[in-house]
Amino acid sequence: MDITKWMKDNQTRLIAVIAVIILAPLVYSSVSYLVAVRNGPDKPFLEKPDAKYQDCVRDTAYMRIHHMDLLKEIREEFVRHGIRGEIRLRTCAECHTSRERFCNRCHETVNLNLDCFGCHYYPEPEAAVQQALQGGEEWIDESS
Amino acid sequence: MDRRKFLKRSGAVLAAGTSGALQLPVLTSCGTGSSAADRKSPLAGRKWGMVIDLNRCDPECTACLEACRKENNVAFHNDKRWDIHWIRKIRVKNPANSWEKTVPVLCNHCENPPCVQVCPVQATYKREDGIVIVDHHRCIGCRYCMVACPYNARYFNYKENPEWPNKDYPKRSHGVAESCNFCAHLVDQGKEPACVTACRKSGNRAITFGNLKDSNSEISRMIARAPTQRIREDLGTEPKVYYMGL
Numbered sequence: 001m002d003i004t005k006w007m008k009d010n011q012t013r014l015i016a017v018i019a020v021i022i023l024a025p026l027v028y029s030s031v032s033y034l035v036a037v038r039n040g041p042d043k044p045f046l047e048k049p050d051a052k053y054q055d056c057v058r059d060t061a062y063m064r065i066h067h068m069d070l071l072k073e074i075r076e077e078f079v080r081h082g083i084r085g086e087i088r089l090r091t092c093a094e095c096h097t098s099r100e101r102f103c104n105r106c107h108e109t110v111n112l113n114l115d116c117f118g119c120h121y122y123p124e125p126e127a128a129v130q131q132a133l134q135g136g137e138e139w140i141d142e143s144s
Numbered sequence: 145m146d147r148r149k150f151l152k153r154s155g156a157v158l159a160a161g162t163s164g165a166l167q168l169p170v171l172t173s174c175g176t177g178s179s180a181a182d183r184k185s186p187l188a189g190r191k192w193g194m195v196i197d198l199n200r201c202d203p204e205c206t207a208c209l210e211a212c213r214k215e216n217n218v219a220f221h222n223d224k225r226w227d228i229h230w231i232r233k234i235r236v237k238n239p240a241n242s243w244e245k246t247v248p249v250l251c252n253h254c255e256n257p258p259c260v261q262v263c264p265v266q267a268t269y270k271r272e273d274g275i276v277i278v279d280h281h282r283c284i285g286c287r288y289c290m291v292a293c294p295y296n297a298r299y300f301n302y303k304e305n306p307e308w309p310n311k312d313y314p315k316r317s318h319g320v321a322e323s324c325n326f327c328a329h330l331v332d333q334g335k336e337p338a339c340v341t342a343c344r345k346s347g348n349r350a351i352t353f354g355n356l357k358d359s360n361s362e363i364s365r366m367i368a369r370a371p372t373q374r375i376r377e378d379l380g381t382e383p384k385v386y387y388m389g390l
Contacts, residue, residue, distance in 0.1 A: 079279050082187040082271060082332055118304075119280070119314040 211342030
C-alpha cells in the first residue's frame with residue numbers, strides 16, 4: 001500500500017493522534033500540579049515533646065525555619081570561640097526524646113541527609129523506644 | 145548615547161541591582177541577636193602548656209594512653225595502618241652510649257603551628273589559649289596537616305570508629321584528620337586533661353598541666369626551676385609541651 005496515499009486519506013485521524021500524544025503529558029502534569037497545590041505538601045507527623053516541656057529555647061515559628069541557623073551559631077561560638085552556652089544538642093534531647101521520630105521524620109520528608117549524629121550522641125531513653133514499639137505514641141500534626 | 149554615558153548608566157544600574165540583592169539575606173536572616181564577636185571570648189589570658197618529667201615516667205605504664213582513648217573516643221582498630229594515637233609512647237635510643245628512654249609524644253600545641261598554616265580551609269586553628277584544635281565540621285580530609293606536622297601528631301580517620309566509650313564527647317567521622325586537643329572540653333570546664341588525671345591517679349605523676357602565662361602556676365615554676373627541653377626546638381614552632389630529662 002502506498003503510505004502517502006494512506007496518510008492523505010486519514011489526515012484528520014493522524015492529526016488527532018499526534019495532538020493527543022503531545023497534549024497528554026501537558027494536561028497530566030498541569031492537573032497533577034494543581035492537585036498538589038490544592039492538597040499542599042505531605043507534612044510529616046512529628047513527635048510531641050516530652051511532658052516536662054514548657055518552652056523551647058526559641059519560639060516555635062523561629063525554630064521551624066531557623067533551627068539550623070541556631071545550631072550553626074552555637075556551634076561556631078563553642079568550637080571557634082570556646083563559649084559554652086546554655087543551648088546544646090543535648091538540650092534538644094531533653095524534650096525531643098527521639099531523634100528518629102523528631103529530627104529524622106522531617107529531614108527524610110525533604111530528603112535531607114544529615115550526619116550530625118554519626119559523631120554526636122543523641123540520648124534516646126529506653127522508655128521512648130519501648131513506647132514507639134508498642135505504638136502508644138502521641139503525634140502532633142505539623143500542618144495544623 | 146556615547147560610550148562614556150552608557151558605561152556610567154549601566155554602572156549605576158548594576159550598583160543599584162547589587163545593593164538590592166545584598167540587602168535581601170540581611171533582611172531575611174533572623175539572627176539570635178548576639179554574635180560571638182560581641183561577647184568576650186573566655187579563652188583569652190591563658191596559655192596552656194604541659195611538662196612531662198621523663199625521670200618519673202615508667203616505660204611500662206600506659207595509663208595516659210588508655211585514659212585518652214577512653215575520654216576522647218580515639219579509634220583503635222588493632223591495625224597500625226588505621227590506629228589513631230592522640231598520645232603515644234616512643235622509645236628513643238642513643239647508639240653512642242646506652243642511653244634509652246620512653247617518651248610520650250602528643251600534639252605539641254605549637255605557638256607557630258605548621259598544621260594551621262597549611263590547612264586550606266582553616267579547619268585547624270589555634271585558640272586564644274594556645275590550644276591547636278581541629279574543627280571537624282570544616283575539615284575536608286586533605287591531610288596537609290599530617291604532612292606538615294614535624295611531630296607526626298596528626299592522624300587520619302581512614303575508617304569509622306566502631307567504639308564510643310565516652311558518650312559526652314563526639315566521635316570523629318570517617319575522612320577527617322585529628323590530633324590531641326589538650327582535652328579542650330575538659331579544660332574549658334576547669335578540669336585538666338584526661339592523661340594528666342590518669343597519670344596522677346595510676347601513673348607516676350609525670351605529667352603536669354597548667355597555665356604558662358601565670359608565673360605562679362606549678363608548671364611555670366617547674367620550667368623556671370629545672371632545665372626543660374622541647375622536641376625539635378630548632379624548627380621554630382615553639383611547642384608548649386616541655387620535657388624534663390630528655
